[in-house]
Amino acid sequence: MRLSRYFMPTLREAPADAQIVSHKLMLRAGMIRQEAAGIYAWLPLGLRVLKKIEQVVREEMDRAGAIEVLLPTLQLADLWRESGRYDDYGDEMLRIKDRHHRDLLYGPTAEEVITDIFRAYIKSYKDLPKNLYNIQWKFRDERRPRFGVMRGREFLMKDAYSFDVDEAAARRSYNRMFLAYLNIYARLGLKAIPVKADPGPIGGELSHEFIILADTGESEVFAHGDLVEMGAPGQDIDWDGDLEPLVAQRSCLYAASDEMHDPSRFEAEVPPEKRMTARGIEVGHIFYFGEKYSKPMKAMVTGPDGKDAPIHGGSYGVGVSRLVGGIIEASHDDAGIIWPDAVAPFGVAVVNLRPGSTDVDAVAEQAYKALGELGKEPLLDDRDERPGAKFASLDLVGIPWQLIVGPKGVAEGMVEIKRRATGERQTLSLEAALKVIAA
């Protein structure tokens, strides 16, 4: 991409109503624009990051055996009347009527829709387990939308739904998601802590929230330090094997968010030097809810005994658009965003310090072409701007590498590379610079 032809409307100052750093930086970097409270247009740079995160989530869901579908944003109220949630959901649900006066709603989640699909096609335990997921916009008419994409009204969520023949099988499905989630956040460069969450009216132990630490987070977490330090399980685990030990290794360590926190247990189970209290951002939430939807909606399968019984369900959400803000909260400095390589909108900015100078243009074009061929998604800064302005905007938007081409270097056969995260610079031949960036 050539910056002279791109659309990256960076701002010098953040609008006054942006309170937290990620919201400020997303506006300043020209990633999003607010259209209404909690409703955003995604501008080109923001969209590239959103798509990258979405793709990481997709790959890890696929790896764990889930299957992607795309559900509609508009849903029939009648389905929600079947589950009994139409009235319960309250003011957060955006209710709509079509021209035939049928009640529709903009989906805040999709348990009913997916249960309806399941019951239409799947009748036997032999077709289980199944886990279907959806990466789609949701709408919740939040009372206080705030912090930009962190608490929006319209937001992108990955929601997965598992279907199993009994509780033991459902637990295996839950464990897969528990570990897949840890891998997702690790690939995004984040340290996420699974904390026990309120499982709601169903009871039981099976609900976890995944929290990344950030001072601006809305949740307070209490956790055993060893859990915070423990890495993700990695992609090579046997997804069809017994995952319980890997899950238990983590869930046996104390971790709770405010509403589930038990100070006396915290003190009894965690030695003082390991007690960690921090603020964090909820970036995922998984539930096992048993027959909550399958019973009223009659999603039944015939079991090995020939009898029909409601399936055991779970649902698993990742806040994809919230993660854009979450990653920035975790990774920025005074100059702007520092994207982890995995989600950076472009891999390298090629900075032409003297556009119009034949020699400099030639080297910049050569670097741009070579980086494209290496799959590094280069952005060529060919704007007619002062070097200082170029560096400031490229630092702001957080591209992991800058490859700087100027007249002095070109005369000596050299370019400069800068790593955004560390500020470290090296002067090298173009060939050597490409090798460093490719590594």
Ligand SMILES: Nc1ncnc2c1ncn2[C@@H]1O[C@H](COP(=O)(O)OP(=O)(O)O)[C@@H](O)[C@H]1O
């Ligand atoms: N208003 C919102 N804006 C952005 N992301 C959200 C919002 N509400 C929920 N999410 C994300 O979607 C994930 C799944 O949502 P869920 O747990 O069902 O919602 P809740 O946290 O309201 O119970 C959350 O972990 C969070 O990351």
Ligand SMILES: [Mg+2]
């Ligand atoms: Mg939640």
